[in-house]
């Protein structure tokens with residue numbers, strides 16, 4: 001799904017090819033998944049998972065293509081940002097490392113500097129490991145300290161690898177697990193990304209840091225995610241942004257709410273909607289005809 005200046009377009013994903021996947025994964029591992037339909041995480045052969053894994057990676061590449069072609073400023077792929085997948089094994093429900101693959105393409109084939117923000121509740125270890133040696137990719141992971149995968153407690157500035165682990169306020173100088181901690185992390189990321197002269201931002205927008213989500217004890221709220229989105233777009237008003245959904249485990253409540261509000265805010269659709277509403281209200285005050293009002297409604301960007 002991609003947004004253009006004042007509209008929203010939806011595209012079909014495609015499967016990533018073996019050649020594309022080989023940029024960040026071993027050929028044996030790719031063959032295990034795509035030909036033998038096995039990964040270490042699920043018992044037996046699972047052709048359905050193989051197909052999905054290739055589509056999840058390819059969908060992120062479709063979104064990246066829109067940004068590289070200048071057709072959109074914000075591109076969203078909710079099944080994207082499988083941030084635990086490693087070079088030759090799957091981990092944490094993640095089979096192929098789509099963000100590392102997209103960053104490899106953007107940085108090496110298009111000479112773009114990519115800064116990756118990951119605020120999923122879990123450390124983005126796979127993305128970090130697979131991009132750490134690339135000087136044109138910066139990673140910054142905000143996550144809960146001590147939960148799966150247990151890494152991400154140190155930063156490696158010389159490799160553009162940054163971590164921002166969150167713990168209980170007061171313990172070892174931690175700043176807490178709520179919205180304030182999230183926003184401080186996002187502000188630090190913006191500073192680093194500017195110093196890095198980032199030309200593309202990738203955001204692993206995990207919703208599992210929401211206060212209701214059972215997979216972490218972080219206490220982020222929808223208001224916090226919304227403020228983070230606004231801050232990011234205000235700091236990078238013209239920078240192409242690729243968003244992947246990463247984790248989220250309340251599919252009937254907070255997960256879609258977090259994703260929808262974050263993406264709406266960062267793509268500026270909400271501000272456009274407000275502007276159009278203001279136009280409609282102004283027209284109403286001027287006692288314009290009903291025809292004018294319907295034109296304003298026709299411009300509503302979410303249609």
Ligand SMILES: [Zn+2]
Pocket residue numbers: 120121122206208246247248
């Ligand atoms: Zn997660």
